[in-house]
Amino acid sequence: MARGVYVGRTFRVVMSLVVGLAVLAAAVWLVAGDRVVLALAGRMAAQNMAADRAAELPDGLHLAVCGAGGPMPDPLRSGPCQLVIAGRSVFMVDAGSMGARNMVRMGIRPGGLTAILLTHFHSDHIDGLGEAMMLRWTGGPAKVPVPVYGPPGVERVVEGFDAAYALDAQYRTAHHGPDVVPPGGAGGIAHAFVMPGPGEGTTVYEADGVKVTAFAVDHAPAAPAVGYRFDYGGRSLVLSGDTAPSANLEAFAEGADLLVHEALSPRLVAMLGEAAGAAGRGNLVHVMEDIPGYHTAPTDAAAIAARAGVRRLVFVHVTPPLPNALLHGVFLDGVADIFDGPVDIARDGLLLSLPAGSDEILSRHLL
Numbered sequence: 001m002a003r004g005v006y007v008g009r010t011f012r013v014v015m016s017l018v019v020g021l022a023v024l025a026a027a028v029w030l031v032a033g034d035r036v037v038l039a040l041a042g043r044m045a046a047q048n049m050a051a052d053r054a055a056e057l058p059d060g061l062h063l064a065v066c067g068a069g070g071p072m073p074d075p076l077r078s079g080p081c082q083l084v085i086a087g088r089s090v091f092m093v094d095a096g097s098m099g100a101r102n103m104v105r106m107g108i109r110p111g112g113l114t115a116i117l118l119t120h121f122h123s124d125h126i127d128g129l130g131e132a133m134m135l136r137w138t139g140g141p142a143k144v145p146v147p148v149y150g151p152p153g154v155e156r157v158v159e160g161f162d163a164a165y166a167l168d169a170q171y172r173t174a175h176h177g178p179d180v181v182p183p184g185g186a187g188g189i190a191h192a193f194v195m196p197g198p199g200e201g202t203t204v205y206e207a208d209g210v211k212v213t214a215f216a217v218d219h220a221p222a223a224p225a226v227g228y229r230f231d232y233g234g235r236s237l238v239l240s241g242d243t244a245p246s247a248n249l250e251a252f253a254e255g256a257d258l259l260v261h262e263a264l265s266p267r268l269v270a271m272l273g274e275a276a277g278a279a280g281r282g283n284l285v286h287v288m289e290d291i292p293g294y295h296t297a298p299t300d301a302a303a304i305a306a307r308a309g310v311r312r313l314v315f316v317h318v319t320p321p322l323p324n325a326l327l328h329g330v331f332l333d334g335v336a337d338i339f340d341g342p343v344d345i346a347r348d349g350l351l352l353s354l355p356a357g358s359d360e361i362l363s364r365h366l367l
């Protein structure tokens with residue numbers, strides 16, 4: 001009986017304390033809520049402005065995924081875009097939509113871009129190029145246009161974006177002045193390289209210990225199409241671009257630390273085709289039937305990774321969209337039987353680091 005009275009009194013004391021604190025918090029919020037929010041926002045802004053992730057990374061080769069998807073909208077994966085940080089150089093490989101914005105969100109400064117490289121000229125790989133060039137110019141500020149490397153055809157693409165952004169460039173210089181946004185720094189300068197034949201590599205870039213080699217892949221009728229191999233500090237990574245299973249890619253991936261390969265699930269794309277048919281959308285049925293032929297199934301990419309002896313396999317250009325992890329099992333079905341190393345289904349913000357002179361592969365997410 002006495003114990004019951006004691007417990008009841010303690011409960012009432014605790015409850016009145018909780019209610020008192022809640023009332024106090026509400027009163028503080030009413031008086032100073034906006035000031036608290038503004039102070040927090042100011043701290044976040046200061047952190048974001050000061051962020052320079054590329055400069056903070058240890059010496060080595062790093063992959064930062066600015067767009068892990070393909071052309072279809074995926075809440076976790078923007079259009080194709082990979083950042084490769086090699087020493088102090090920063091490369092963007094393909095400029096899918098949202099890629100440059102994700103770069104900012106990851107704390108990697110577009111103003112620090114050394115060069116942009118394109119694998120081929122499908123719209124999903126270039127539709128963020130104008131924004132990437134603009135953010136690089138204004139973020140620098142850059143005094144010269146950014147070099148844009150690619151197979152023949154890159155001149156037309158860069159000229160087109162430069163023409164589309166010419167008025168914007170004028171407005172910005174007129175508004176902020178030539179010291180803030182130097183008029184000569186807008187846009188890009190195309191560097192078309194000779195398309196390498198089978199078994200041949202074209203050295204696209206070589207400076208400061210970084211070597212970038214282009215090699216042919218098979219994405220017909222989208223041709224020319226290339227993948228890139230990056231070598232720096234005794235580490236290497238290979239980006240497939242878009243391709244059907246490619247023996248040439250396999251040869252260039254030989255012994256690489258990281259193979260970053262596109263992947264399309266035939267089973268999930270067939271399911272989308274059936275859904276399109278049921279909805280009476282015949283053109284989409286056709287598209288879903290056509291696309292597996294010039295992309296690579298996850299199991300085929302795993303076989304390439306196993307034969308090339310790479311240490312880790314990363315799937316990008318993830319098709320179709322995987323809005324949640326429940327579908328990962330279907331996407332990866334059979335992969336572990338073929339390739340016994342670690343496998344990632346990339347989403348935007350994935351960072352994989354290969355420190356120079358080591359055999360480590362470190363992984364984390366920046367978004």
Ligand SMILES: [Zn+2]
Nearest residue numbers: 070122124242
């Ligand atoms: Zn694509």
Ligand SMILES: [Zn+2]
Nearest residue numbers: 122219222242
């Ligand atoms: Zn493509």
